[in-house]
Amino acid sequence: MMRKIKVAIAGYGNLGRGVQAALAQQDDMELFGVFSRRALDETQVGAKCFALDDAAQYRDQVDVMIVCGGSAQDLPQQVPQLAQWFNTVDSFDTHAKIPEYFAAVDQVAQAAGTVAVISIGWDPGLFSLNRLLGEAVLPQGKTYTFWGKGVSQGHSDAIRRVAGVKAGVQYTLPDEAAIAAVRRGDNPELNMYASHRRECFVVAEEGADRAQIERDISTMPAYFVGYDTTVHFIDEETLRREHAGMPHGGLVLRSGISGKDTHQVMEYGLKLESNPEFTASVLVAYARAAWVMKNMQLRGAKTLFDIAPAWLSPKSGEVLRKELL
């Protein structure tokens, strides 16, 4: 029996708690502890807690550090630092900035001899994998990504910044007619605007101008303008009762042609009751791969494109071939 992989968590929000829960389901891994900038109560956390600033001291006791910060502020600062001492896994998801983030992390990890797996989750993540498979297998075709129905954290934050809004949540919904057209093989020309709509549930402050709130939301640049947006006003109790979850999901479709005019459709879909818990589950599987790669003497930044599926599983190649192939 091999010893268990010792995994630590950096950052203890929804994602960090999800990683803790996901680790408890994996027989070949154990939680070393949680690193945080905040002082955490070990009894409440149910694990050893450490100051993030002291992380370097534990470099020889942790096999993989899963870094659970946000992509805007935390990860670009934390991962290049932690990758000096640890093999890391993160969920950096600012698509446009991935090349520069990869370069920054790679430089540190190459020099330190660590493995840093970046941008893991479902998008970027398992959806990216299916976009790659789609075009590799069916080069003549189109790839479609639909998101939702699910809560967009960024858009929810945006509506909460509107004057007169006390609280609120935003759901991204894919256009079912567009999905049906893609599945049929119509290969429609779609953009993000035409294929998604946005539904907002808003608690207004007392006396606020609701028509104005509605206008402010639906014309907000970058977030809502151009979308079919609906705003529902609800009370706080309803928000708490019906909109506290963080469901999400979506689809990646590849609609392609083989041979003369043979139509082939590949479809990947996720239906998630909790977005952060699922992302955490994916991070944990890739933490195993990080440790496998470290033991293969690999080093540097890696994405899920660089990772063979077998490295994600606790099973041997022999068992995988027998049971799952």
Added chain:
Amino acid sequence: MMRKIKVAIAGYGNLGRGVQAALAQQDDMELFGVFSRRALDETQVGAKCFALDDAAQYRDQVDVMIVCGGSAQDLPQQVPQLAQWFNTVDSFDTHAKIPEYFAAVDQVAQAAGTVAVISIGWDPGLFSLNRLLGEAVLPQGKTYTFWGKGVSQGHSDAIRRVAGVKAGVQYTLPDEAAIAAVRRGDNPELNMYASHRRECFVVAEEGADRAQIERDISTMPAYFVGYDTTVHFIDEETLRREHAGMPHGGLVLRSGISGKDTHQVMEYGLKLESNPEFTASVLVAYARAAWVMKNMQLRGAKTLFDIAPAWLSPKSGEVLRKELL
């Protein structure tokens, strides 16, 4: 500009023709020629043709040989031979015999320093990949595979062997109610019998006892007994007109629990107008990976579990991260 990968085809049935068509869609690959036991007409084939017995002579001119024979007779004999001289890719799909097949091919390829990618296609193949991902990410859960609607070659052959049957085709159909239950998260106990039914379209010989044919089919051990089987009698013209295609497809679902009791569903689906053409398209993408692995100095038998997604794509790591992650 790198030179193109030179790919040869061994065996020129439906699958071999599909590989030829798939190669024509890939800008970084070219068809070296077709190896066959039969004498082929080069004008008809549209490519150089060679005797399979002469293959060894061309070992230095071919980068990857895609072996397109059947799993019962051809591949267990041909691949261990061809892997002495070539990097190979095949679609060996007799699930129960994969371990011994892997061992036989691995021994040859290790000794010869070639890469032999086995059991590529969609099941085994892309479906296997999704079974692995499902249990690696959501270890607490159940995996379901549904096949169809599609033509099963093995079952179609079986009904054609029944006395009084002139021609026929068999469709495997998944049980839609079972699929709905899995998607809902009911985690039903299913077996192959309960979750699939079989529909046969049969042309009877003149004067044949149709009731007897129906009985012989639906009680046939290993193929039909235990299944909900329907037999339709049709004329030859209808068979030709409506049942000449080779559509197939199916679903792999992972229904799992994260956290306390959060339900998460991962779903992968294929809807294929032509089973052999799609399998061929997958083989061609993995031929690229075989050549990448050869150039990495890897050797021996490999399955798709051993292959990083990036090796399937003609794009560089940098472009993949920018465009697809």
